[in-house]
Amino acid sequence: MLSRKRNEPTSSSSRHAETSLISHGTIIRGDVRFTGTLHVEGRIxxxxxxxxxxxVFTLSEHGQVQGEVxxxxxxxxxxxxxxxxxxxxxxxATQARVVGDVRYSSLEMAAGAQVNGRIAHQGDDHVQRELPAPEVRNETATA
Structure with missing residues (x-):
């Protein structure tokens, strides 16, 4: 009876609760791709x-990432x-230190967090706006 319970397929809600941990003292050299939740206390x-x-990506106060997120x-x-x-x-959060640009759809920033770079909203309606080119007039000078 116990083995039957172990072989039952997992529900979809439990698959979404998958969490991976990179613990303190661990260094990963290379790109990391993940689904579910990745919690980093070490260094990538x-x-x-x-x-x-x-x-969902969480970076603890001792965690570090040298690269793009x-x-x-x-x-x-x-x-x-x-x-x-x-x-x-x-x-x-309070101990966040970002050296690089930040693009977001929704942002919450606690007092004490630091960003050394540009911060820009990027929602679904985000459109790159450019200034129109100046009009060129063909005027002949009459003297």
Whole structure:
């Protein structure tokens, strides 16, 4: 009877609760792709890429990323040396230190968080605006 319970397929809600941990003292050299939740207390030297609309990246106060972060949801409380692209929501906690540009759809930034770079909203309605080219007039001078 116990083996039958172990072989039952997992429900879809439990699959979304998958969490991966990179613990303190661990260094990953290379890009990291993940689904579900990735919690980093160590160091990643490479890009962090969350796949799927429900991917969540959390960086603890001792965690570090040396590279680009591209995820739907991010909670940052450590150091990121690279650009952050959060297509849904970005939370910068008190100990967050970002050296790079930040693009977000929804942003929450606590007092004490630091960003050394540009911060720009990028929603679904985000349109790159350019100034129109100046009109060129063909006027002949009459003297």
């Amino acid at each position: 030297e490479g890009s962090v890429l969350g796949e799927g609309a429900n991917a 591209r995820v739907p949801h991010a909670m940052i409380n450590g150091q990121v040396n690279g650009d952050i692209y959060a297509s849904e929501r970005l939370e910068l």
